Amino acid sequence: MDLLEEKFLKLGAEHAPGQEGRQNMSEIKLRGEKIPGTPVDFSHGDVDAFQPIPGSLDVFNEGVHLGGKQAYTEYRGSQIIREDAARKLAHFTGTSIDADRNLIITPGTQGALFLAMGSIIARGDKVAIVVPDYFANRKLVEFFDGEVVPIQMDYFQTNRCAGLDLTQLEDAFKDGVKLFLFSNPNNPTGVIYSSDEISEIAKLANRYGVTVIADELYSRQIFDGNTYTHLCAESDIDPEQVITIMGPSKTESQSGYRLGVAFGSSKIINRMEKLQAIVSLRAGGYSQAVLKTWFAEPEGWMTKRIAQHQAIRDDLLSKLHTAEGFHVRATEAGSYLFPSIPELEVTIEEFVKILRLQADVIVTPGTEFGSQFVNSFRINFSQDHQAAVAAMERVIQVVEFYRK
Amino acid sequence: MDLLEEKFLKLGAEHAPGQEGRQNMSEIKLRGEKIPGTPVDFSHGDVDAFQPIPGSLDVFNEGVHLGGKQAYTEYRGSQIIREDAARKLAHFTGTSIDADRNLIITPGTQGALFLAMGSIIARGDKVAIVVPDYFANRKLVEFFDGEVVPIQMDYFQTNRCAGLDLTQLEDAFKDGVKLFLFSNPNNPTGVIYSSDEISEIAKLANRYGVTVIADELYSRQIFDGNTYTHLCAESDIDPEQVITIMGPSKTESQSGYRLGVAFGSSKIINRMEKLQAIVSLRAGGYSQAVLKTWFAEPEGWMTKRIAQHQAIRDDLLSKLHTAEGFHVRATEAGSYLFPSIPELEVTIEEFVKILRLQADVIVTPGTEFGSQFVNSFRINFSQDHQAAVAAMERVIQVVEFYRK
Structure with a gap:
């Protein structure tokens, strides 16, 4: 097998969220009957249940009517829109951001992550990533021929911090790590790193x-009035050492417009733009206009959205707490839950397929977030409230069928 | 200087089309007065002069109203839209395309090119590219640590074929080239490869x-009823050896939606999807809907658009033919002209900056398409007809000021 063959085998996307339709289901045998109920796809948020920021489409249409200057922006994105985003993000994070030097608009936060990592990782570089963390992190390091250095996060150990193993982190840094990548709030657990x-x-x-x-x-x-700390605002770190990634695809439900931003180190942002030039030129020109609605939501809209998600979380937690052998830490921010389940007689990947066939529920196997999470799955609970609760009941029932 | 530093120096985008606003102009000294006239940016087509396919925005809006299923497609793109595109492209190229296995929707054709090359090139692989050809080709090979093997195309030698040096191509293939990449019609010259x-x-x-x-x-x-031959329809080549890239960004003016497709080898398309999963997940979900308008333009729309471009070409050619020391081959397809100009007392990169300052005209230096094109520039003449002709007159005037 050649090098590239191997590389693309590791890049497997069969179990990645959203790709379930391409899975081979022929080997799956069910125990018990199909459990009826409204289908729920927990692999990502439901933008029909929680719609994009009001006015998103109007602003897109205005962008189209601006014509060529909106269609063909600089590769790093429209200057006017960068200026607006820089101002809002500087206020949000408590930092200063020069729209001309320190910010790039990207095709989604996935685009931002790809460009940032491609701009930092050279062949053989050691890259520390948290376990568990976003499923693409490991794949990105491997794609760029870096070496993954896993840092454990014991999220069940406490609820006063994320549980990152800082000793392991320091050892890794001592050992020559060049880049550290982490999501905060953590994906898949929804925990926040303490200050x-x-x-x-x-x-x-x-x-x-x-x-x-x-x-x-x-x-x-952020739920329950938790404290959130932005790394980029820390005085102990050189701003040229940090890239922060954000975007309106999740809470704001604008994923269909493929928008993200990265801000921070001007040297890295410069490289990201050069890379963007050969990857996909720019974030969709007209879509960029939609960023104007971000951090400019109608009065009370964000507060209400957060409260609605917190209520769904609470109901799901009640269900999970009464299910035998389940273990879960409450989400502190974001829309993910990452319960561990009792040992089953099938693998977690099989369980996920079974769940889809038997209960019309899609979840993402824990192994996408770290190979040891063979008894965990992730859900995105940004869904219709009642449907989500009913779907979780079905998940618990299916676990009963296959429990060891 | 470390490896990555070197890599990103080579990736320089300063002279890339559309990035002119970021150029350092402080060193430029002008001879003669500013020449007044309507500004023309020949670095890309003007989508205000030639607007997107009628109804593009309506179809986008319908996509948004479809909600979640349009926002979150498979990474290779919505199945329904792939089926529609596969049917139309199979008809256009005279091949068969399985929508499920042989086609991926990408963020622009730039996205298609990046994903295809990333799926084929391993470190050290030899990649043959045509000189001159699209400016990103060389950069992509270098980014993926491949080795560029240039193949000369003597486009001034004849007008019965593109002028590709087939002996050099065979020698390169004999010498272990793994991938050959070419644009047809050729960018920047607008010539078509003969059958x-x-x-x-x-x-x-x-x-x-x-x-x-x-x-x-x-x-x-295609102009003047020229014959165009699709490589993918050749019986002498295994379909699994070919990837074809197309998209509605140019003639159809839909660049602002960032859409492209790649079709062909199922093995490569599979890899491209895996790579797309970590690059930017998918082409913008709502934008994908706009592909429905492609190859479904109103009766006569395409014929008229082609005739309008041919008329602009003809007027520009008349101007260029009378300019002393200019040499140009007539565009056979597409919207590019790649004239060579007399020797100047400034470099072609300086000339491009001068032109922008002195005549409000933006062109792309020939050196973006191959280092030897120090006396050429590329224009995209998909512009307002009168403004384009007047701008070319100003270009010819400015050449006079700096001629050796």
Whole structure:
């Protein structure tokens, strides 16, 4: 097998969220009857249940009517829109962001992540990533021929911090790690890094000269008045060492417009633009206009959206807490839950397929987030409230059928 | 300087079309007065002068109203839209295309090119590219750590074929080239490969087991009833060896929606989807809907559009033919002209900056398409007709000021 063959085998997307329709289901045998109920796809948020920011489409249409100057922006995105986004994000994070030097508009936050990692990782570079964390992180490091250095996060150990193993992180940094990448709130667990953890990450990165990418995609959707700390606002770290990634695809439901931003280090943003030039030129020109609605939502809209999600979380947690052998930490921010389940007589990948066939429920297997999560799955609970609760009841029933 | 630093230096986008606003102009000194006239940006087509296919925005809006299923498609794109595109492209090229296995929707044709090359090129692989050809081709090979093997195309030698050096191509194939990439019609010259040339490329690729990417972005805009031959329809080549790239960004003016397609080898399309999963997930979901308008233009629309472009070409050619020391081959398809100009006392990059300052005209320096084109520039003449002709007069005037 040649190198590229191997590389693309590792890049397998069969179990990735949203790709379930391409799975081979021929080997799956069900125990018990199909359980009826409204289908729920927990692999991503339901933008029909929680619609995009009001006015998103109007702003898109206005963008189209601007014509050529909206269609053909600089590769890093329209200057006017960058200026608007930079101002709003500087206010949100408590930092200063120069729209001309420190920010790029990208095709989704996935685009931002790809461009940032491609701009930092050279062949053989050590890259520390958290376990568990977003499923593409490992794949990106491998694609760019970096070496993954896993850092454990024991999210069940406490609820006062994320549970990142800072000793392991320091050892990794000492050992020559060039880049540290983490999502905050963490995907898939929904836990927030404490201000002590963020402060320590900043100090260690500074001490060992490590670049950090903070994926803050869900950082606006904070529950229970929790405290959130932006790494980029820490005084202990050189701003040129940090790239922060955000976007309106999740809480704001604008995923269909494929928009994200990365801000921070001007050197890395410059490289990201050069890479963007050969990857896909720019984020869709007309779509860029939609960023104007971001951080400019109608009065009370965001508060209500957060409250609605917190209510869904609470009902799902009640269900999960009464299910035998389930273990879960409450989401602190964002729309993910990452329960562990009792040992089954099938693998987690088989269980996911069974769940889809038998209960019309799609979840993402834990193994997408780290190979040891063979008894966990992730859900995105940004769904119709009643349908989500009923679907979780079906998940618990199916677990009963296959429990060891 | 580290490896990555070097890599990104080579990726320089300063002179790339559309990035002129980021150029350093401080060193430029002008001879003579500013020449007044309507500003023309020849670096890309003007979608205000030639607007997108009628109804594009309506179809986008319908896509948004479909909600979640349009926002979250499979990574390779919505199945319904792939089926529609596959049917239309099979008819256009005279091949058969299985929508499920042989086609992927991408963020623009740039996205298709990036994904295809990333799916084929392993470190150290030899990749043959035509000189001159699309400016990103070389950069893509270098980004993926491949080795560029240039194949000369002597487009001034004849007007009965593109002028590709087939002996050099065979030598390169013999010498272990893995991938051959070419645009047809050629960017920047607008010449079409003859059916003999295409047939010979197919035979050579087949004989030496070389994969071929055919970038056919402008293949619908054919002038003077010229013959166009699709490589993918050649019987001498295994369909699994070919990827064809097309999209509605140029003749159809839908660049602002960022849409492209790649079709052909199922093995490569599979890899492209895996790569898309980590690059930007998918082409913008709502934008994908706009592909429905492609190859479904109103009766007569395409014929008229082609005639309008041919008329602009003819007027520009008249101007160029009378300008002393200019040399140009007539565009056979697409909207590019690639004239060579007399020797100047400034470099072509300086000339391009001067032109922008002195005459409000933007062109792309020949050196973006091959380092030897120090006396050429490319224009995209999909512009307001009168403004384009007047701008070309100003270009000729400015050349006079700086001629050796």
